[in-house]
Amino acid sequence: MDSLVQAIREQGVILPGGFLKVDGLVNHQLLPRLTREMGVRFAQLFAPLNPTKVLTIEVSGIAPAIAAAMELDVPMVYARKKKPLTMKEPAFTASSVSRTKGGNVDLFISSEFLGPADRVVVIDDFLASGGTLRALTGMIELSGATLLGLGCVVEKEFEKGREHLADLNVPIHTLANIVRMSEHEGIVVEAGR
Numbered sequence: 001m002d003s004l005v006q007a008i009r010e011q012g013v014i015l016p017g018g019f020l021k022v023d024g025l026v027n028h029q030l031l032p033r034l035t036r037e038m039g040v041r042f043a044q045l046f047a048p049l050n051p052t053k054v055l056t057i058e059v060s061g062i063a064p065a066i067a068a069a070m071e072l073d074v075p076m077v078y079a080r081k082k083k084p085l086t087m088k089e090p091a092f093t094a095s096s097v098s099r100t101k102g103g104n105v106d107l108f109i110s111s112e113f114l115g116p117a118d119r120v121v122v123i124d125d126f127l128a129s130g131g132t133l134r135a136l137t138g139m140i141e142l143s144g145a146t147l148l149g150l151g152c153v154v155e156k157e158f159e160k161g162r163e164h165l166a167d168l169n170v171p172i173h174t175l176a177n178i179v180r181m182s183e184h185e186g187i188v189v190e191a192g193r
C-alpha cells in the first residue's frame, strides 16, 4: 500500500529494541483516509474467502479491523485483555505477551460472538514475532470456527512472524513490510506481501 509506505517513511521513528514508532498513524493518532484505505485493501484480499467475521485484539488492532469489516460487511470482534463482568461464560481464553507494554496478558473472547459457524479473518496492526496472532488463532480453534487468513498493517520481516505461523497454512497478507531498520540505513520499508 503505497500511501502507507510513504507515511511510514515520513513519520516512522526507530526506537531501541527493534521497535518502530508509528503512533501518528496506527498506534495513537489514526488517519481516517489511510485507515479506510487499509480496510479496502484487506477487503480486496480476503473477500474471495467469504469470511463471516473479522477478529482482532484490543487496542491497536481495532481500527484496521473495523475498517476491513465495514468493507466486508461482516461483524468485527475484538479479544479483550481484561474480562468484563458483562462477558457471558464460557469465554475462550489464551495468553500472549504485550510487546509494547511488556508482560503477559490474558485474552478473552465470549462464546456469544465466536463459534463453529464462523469463517474468520484475523486483522492486527503489527506482525512481529507472530505470538499475538498465534494466541488469537488458538482461540479460534477452541471455538470451533474456521480460520481463513491473517492480515496485518505492518510486518517486521526481521522478527520472522510469517515463518513462525507458516504451519497454519492460511494466507498471510500485510500492507507494508519493514525489511530492516537501523540508525545507519534508516527504515527500509516496502509494500506489503
Ligand SMILES: O=P(O)(O)OC[C@H]1O[C@H](OP(=O)(O)OP(=O)(O)O)[C@H](O)[C@@H]1O
Residues within 6 Å of the ligand: 027, 057, 058, 059, 060, 061, 097, 098, 099, 100, 101, 124, 125, 126, 127, 128, 129, 130, 131, 132, 133, 161
Ligand atoms: O507479533 P507479535 O510479536 O505478537 O507483536 C505484535 C503485537 O504487538 C502489539 O501488541 P501490544 O499489546 O504491544 O500493543 P497494543 O496494545 O497497542 O495493541 C501489536 O498490537 C500486536 O498485537
Ligand SMILES: O=c1[nH]c(=O)c2nc[nH]c2[nH]1
Residues within 6 Å of the ligand: 018, 019, 020, 021, 022, 027, 099, 100, 126, 127, 128, 156
Ligand atoms: O508500535 C509498535 N511497534 C513495533 O515495532 C511493534 N512490534 C510489535 N508490536 C509493535 N508495536
